Amino acid sequence: MYTPSVNKLIEQICKLPGIGEKTAERLAFYMLVEPQQALRLSEAIAQMVHQTRHCKVCYHFAEEELCEICQDETRDKSLICVVEEPKDVISVERSGGYRGLYHVLLGRFAPLEGKKPEDLTINALRQRLKNNPQIQEVILATNPNLEGDGTALYVAQMLQDMSVKITRIARGISWGLTLTHANKASMKDAFLGRRELSLTEKENHNLPKKLKKK
Incomplete structure (x- = not known):
């Protein structure tokens, strides 16, 4: 035809x-x-x-070794926002409510999709925190769904020996949605209302079996 x-x-x-x-x-x-x-x-x-490549520091999209955000001297270098994908960086930036740096995991813990924790850039995040003592807070902004929550708890568990405050964005974004579907007002509220994340026994029970502490 x-x-x-x-x-x-x-x-x-x-x-x-x-x-x-x-x-x-x-x-x-x-x-x-x-x-x-x-x-x-x-x-x-x-x-x-x-x-286009991945930034060698935060893994966002870049056309040089460092992305534009990592090169921006006006950003607050005491904050790192952890997201799942580069497109989530774009969503947070559009909200206009965050001026820190980012770290892109390049995925989430999703066994059904064949995505394991070791496939993510968590080790690079740990090394980044070790090399930059000025970082004071890590904001976990993975998507508010089952996989995103499990990923956030796992990252928090992997960072609990680091000297940084670990927070989770608030529920300004409805559970089950992704950051790309959140409007500007909801995104701002989620960052302003972020709470410190502690790995209590109750929270640890919400982790997938493979991620729970042994």
């Missing part, structure tokens, strides 16, 4: 999240009608893929 090259394009577009076959067909036809726009899009994608 379509030429092989168009079929290949539709097939690749369908692999993008949230895009079905009909939408993929419309996008493919648009690119056929607007070839210059299609070429500019392909150039932008190629540039992004070749130039």
